[in-house]
Amino acid sequence: MIGYDHSPLSVRTDLADAHQRAWRRLARPGAWFTGFERVAIAQEVRAAPACALCIERKNAVSPYAVSGEHTSVTDLPAALIEVVHRTRTDAGRLTRKFFDDAITDGLTDGHYVEAIGVVATVVAVDSFCDAMGLPRHDLPRPIDGTPSQHRPAGARDGLAWVPTVAPEDVTEAEAGMYDGLTGVNIHRALSLVPSEVVGFFDLDKVQYLPDNKLRDFGIEYRDLTHAQTEFLAARVSAINQCVY
Amino acid sequence: MEGDGSSAGVAASAALAYFADTFFEDRTAFPIAREALQREIGDAALVDAAGVLAIYDAVVKIADATGIPLEEAKAEMSADFREDLGINDYPSAEGRI
Numbered sequence: 253m254i255g256y257d258h259s260p261l262s263v264r265t266d267l268a269d270a271h272q273r274a275w276r277r278l279a280r281p282g283a284w285f286t287g288f289e290r291v292a293i294a295q296e297v298r299a300a301p302a303c304a305l306c307i308e309r310k311n312a313v314s315p316y317a318v319s320g321e322h323t324s325v326t327d328l329p330a331a332l333i334e335v336v337h338r339t340r341t342d343a344g345r346l347t348r349k350f351f352d353d354a355i356t357d358g359l360t361d362g363h364y365v366e367a368i369g370v371v372a373t374v375v376a377v378d379s380f381c382d383a384m385g386l387p388r389h390d391l392p393r394p395i396d397g398t399p400s401q402h403r404p405a406g407a408r409d410g411l412a413w414v415p416t417v418a419p420e421d422v423t424e425a426e427a428g429m430y431d432g433l434t435g436v437n438i439h440r441a442l443s444l445v446p447s448e449v450v451g452f453f454d455l456d457k458v459q460y461l462p463d464n465k466l467r468d469f470g471i472e473y474r475d476l477t478h479a480q481t482e483f484l485a486a487r488v489s490a491i492n493q494c495v496y
Numbered sequence: 497m498e499g500d501g502s503s504a505g506v507a508a509s510a511a512l513a514y515f516a517d518t519f520f521e522d523r524t525a526f527p528i529a530r531e532a533l534q535r536e537i538g539d540a541a542l543v544d545a546a547g548v549l550a551i552y553d554a555v556v557k558i559a560d561a562t563g564i565p566l567e568e569a570k571a572e573m574s575a576d577f578r579e580d581l582g583i584n585d586y587p588s589a590e591g592r593i
Contacts, residue, residue, distance in 0.1 A: 261542065262540070339561045343556060344556070344588050346561055347590060348590075351562075368557070376554040379519075379553040379554070380551075383545075383549050383550055412563045416562075416564075436567060437567055441562040441564045459551035475541035475543075475544050476537065480506055480512060487513050487516040489552060489556055491516060491517065493588060494586070495559075
């Protein structure tokens with residue numbers, strides 16, 4: 253169980269509850285990774301900022317000008333560690349080639365997307381703790397079990413580097429994936445692994461705003477106003493050189 | 497205080513910008529930025545701001561690692577200021593606008 257009872261500032265219950273759900277999901281088997289592998293990915297997310305290769309690449313004009321081995325803390329495959337570390341430390345300079353290389357090096361697109369989902373979950377929770385000046389939560393203990401290996405039948409190439417599922421192509425097997433969401437591109441990004449869409453936007457709706465309240469400018473749902481929220485979000489995107 | 501957010505017409509924009517800038521680029525100054533923001537917007541809004549900053553730290557990683565493009569309507573709406581702000585020159589813009 254994780255929580256924020258120790259925080260000097262009161263943390264909204266919905267936010268604390270969502271973080272607890274995120275940590276439970278992190279520990280459970282996903283579509284392509286076991287719980288042990290998902291927690292190992294989380295360990296690598298935390299290790300990446302101190303990785304000598306990642307630091308050198310981040311400071312290089314081109315990340316491809318620097319080669320070497322990552323400073324890893326798990327026995328995950330090298331191709332997976334590369335995806336996790338680069339996404340954690342230098343996502344703004346990822347290109348289509350990065351994804352293609354990951355596939356060539358042995359990851360499936362499902363593994364790739366799930367890994368990105370785990371990175372995003374850990375970053376969303378850890379960065380909240382960092383921003384609050386609170387210690388990060390201990391990672392959860394992995395839960396035994398087998399990955400579902402569920403691949404949506406409606407997944408198609410074309411929108412992004414990774415296959416995605418359009419809202420109209422959702423089948424019974426992943427029904428509810430876009431509940432409360434409009435299905436814009438950021439919602440579809442992880443849709444090859446529906447549980448990652450559900451999990452990530454469970455965090456998004458409490459840390460940002462639920463989709464149906466984003467444009468409801470007549471009511472302020474948080475103490476941070478709509479305008480302040482959008483200003484801050486745009487600033488974070490700009491600092492990270494994210495075009496989306 | 498760094499970060500010229502004052503022209504945005506958003507309350508506490510300079511403090512919000514400093515909060516974000518130091519989080520990503522100068523962690524030693526970040527506690528000062530957080531305190532400054534807390535003084536301006538209060539405790540509850542600071543918690544909200546920490547949530548927004550953190551979720552966007554994650555959102556940009558999802559967007560950049562999956563290569564999702566900007567929606568056509570958003571690309572059209574943002575065409576003029578993207579050029580002005582140099583956003584089209586971001587490495588992540590390649591093939592995504």
